[in-house]
Amino acid sequence: MTLRNHDIAELRRLDTAHHLPAQADHGLMQRLGGSTIITRANGCHIYDGDGRAILDGMAGLWCVQVGYGREELAQAAYDQMIELPYYNTFFKTATPPAVKLAAKIASLMGGNLSHVFFNSSGSEAVDTIIRLTRFYWAAKGQPEKQVIIARNNAYHGSTLGGVSLGGMGPMRAQGGPLVPGFEHIMQPYAFNLGFGEDEESFCNRAVQELEDKILAVGPERVAAFIGEPVQGAGGVIIPPAGYWPKIEAVCRKYGILLICDEVICGYGRLGEWFGFQKYGIKPDLISMAKGLSSGYLPISAVGVADHVVEVLREVGTDFIHGYTYSGHPTCAAVALANIAILEREHLVDRVRDDIGPYAQKAFATLRDHPLVGEVRMTGLLGAVEIVSEPGTNHRFGGKEGKAGPIARDACIKNGLMVRGIRDSLVFCPPLIITEAEVDKAVDIIRRSLDEVTPALRAIPVA
Numbered sequence: 001m002t003l004r005n006h007d008i009a010e011l012r013r014l015d016t017a018h019h020l021p022a023q024a025d026h027g028l029m030q031r032l033g034g035s036t037i038i039t040r041a042n043g044c045h046i047y048d049g050d051g052r053a054i055l056d057g058m059a060g061l062w063c064v065q066v067g068y069g070r071e072e073l074a075q076a077a078y079d080q081m082i083e084l085p086y087y088n089t090f091f092k093t094a095t096p097p098a099v100k101l102a103a104k105i106a107s108l109m110g111g112n113l114s115h116v117f118f119n120s121s122g123s124e125a126v127d128t129i130i131r132l133t134r135f136y137w138a139a140k141g142q143p144e145k146q147v148i149i150a151r152n153n154a155y156h157g158s159t160l161g162g163v164s165l166g167g168m169g170p171m172r173a174q175g176g177p178l179v180p181g182f183e184h185i186m187q188p189y190a191f192n193l194g195f196g197e198d199e200e201s202f203c204n205r206a207v208q209e210l211e212d213k214i215l216a217v218g219p220e221r222v223a224a225f226i227g228e229p230v231q232g233a234g235g236v237i238i239p240p241a242g243y244w245p246k247i248e249a250v251c252r253k254y255g256i257l258l259i260c261d262e263v264i265c266g267y268g269r270l271g272e273w274f275g276f277q278k279y280g281i282k283p284d285l286i287s288m289a290k291g292l293s294s295g296y297l298p299i300s301a302v303g304v305a306d307h308v309v310e311v312l313r314e315v316g317t318d319f320i321h322g323y324t325y326s327g328h329p330t331c332a333a334v335a336l337a338n339i340a341i342l343e344r345e346h347l348v349d350r351v352r353d354d355i356g357p358y359a360q361k362a363f364a365t366l367r368d369h370p371l372v373g374e375v376r377m378t379g380l381l382g383a384v385e386i387v388s389e390p391g392t393n394h395r396f397g398g399k400e401g402k403a404g405p406i407a408r409d410a411c412i413k414n415g416l417m418v419r420g421i422r423d424s425l426v427f428c429p430p431l432i433i434t435e436a437e438v439d440k441a442v443d444i445i446r447r448s449l450d451e452v453t454p455a456l457r458a459i460p461v462a
Helices: 007-017 026-032 072-083 094-109 122-139 160-165 201-217 242-255 306-314 329-344 347-353 355-368 403-413 435-458
Strands: 039-042 045-046 053-056 113-119 146-151 182-185 220-227 257-261 285-286 302-303 372-378 381-386 419-421 423-426
Touching: 007 257, 026 285, 026 372, 045 182, 045 306, 053 306, 072 329, 094 113, 094 302, 094 329, 113 122, 113 306, 113 403, 122 220, 122 285, 122 306, 146 201, 146 419, 182 201, 220 242, 257 423, 302 306, 347 355, 355 372, 355 381, 355 403, 355 435, 381 403, 381 435, 403 419, 403 423
Parallel strands: 146 182, 146 220, 220 257, 257 285
Antiparallel strands: 039 045, 045 053, 113 302, 285 302, 372 381, 381 423, 419 423
């Protein structure tokens, strides 16, 4: 393969002069002289403009399940572009890849989740769910059921709808006023909110918050509850045992829809095709994106249960919603090829039975580090929580969020791409990662924590 010779200095200059990267402090980006330019990738590694190899412990942005450099995905895109690069689904039309992909996703979801609505991003999928949920209840003659309950510190996208539904304080503080009709309850974050508490007691308390919120709002006004099976951008928050079946029971008790946001957890990340399957629940709607195409092309989808579709078909009017690229044939063709790789290489089973358990044991060895308060991992999704005192959940500087960015930067400098979420180092690699690469990641995290210890100890108490 021929690689381009890039003028990295010029790219960094142009980056500062013209490009606004996502979720960035743009003043800081200017002072830094532009972004780190990533020029190529292969397997589980990305390469910057200086040719430095970085082990990608974030699978791009939680999405590159099958790793980089899969030529058959490029070929699938090429073949589809030659035959039919694009057409829409607005004019009572559909394309073969979109239809085939919908059928394939339905077979993976199983149960009564037999229909799919396509979008381009996870944020769009969440917006689709917001509108579909409210349309559903209005069509059933209950238009007052508008309120959707989510969790504090939940991430459900960056559109105005997604930010309003999500529970991340810094995001909600920008760009208001927010869309009304959303409420929030505690996240099942035992390390922060139930430190030292009995697991069952903490679980029951977290679930009770949902029932209490439904009663406070009024069951006649509540449309749905939404949550990620494991909160990803919220810091890899793994729920206590029994949490999801109890949440589902509350939803059924009060006749509200249960929505699973599978944008991160879907397509093998937790060792099942979807996170709801791991936790043994039956949602009414699910959002998915990222791993659907391993990030090779932008595509997302909403899985819709049969009883919701029946209402759509009986209402006698259009559901006036959709996007230019809903069901984009080239994106759908790549997603189909991506799923074929996941199946052929048994990557979902590998996460459940092989590399997932190996990574969990390897990362558990970090628990003896004096800066590590907790290591939590399920499937190939994990976090290392940094604390100032062993055996506690005390934070450096007396305030959460000081340590994560410092430790993250050290890991990246040392050759491991991770994300720093508050005081956690988050790990979400491609599903093809090897045992040797897992060991390398653990070694880099340990060395990086050693390196930053003096800087963390020097943080003044807020």
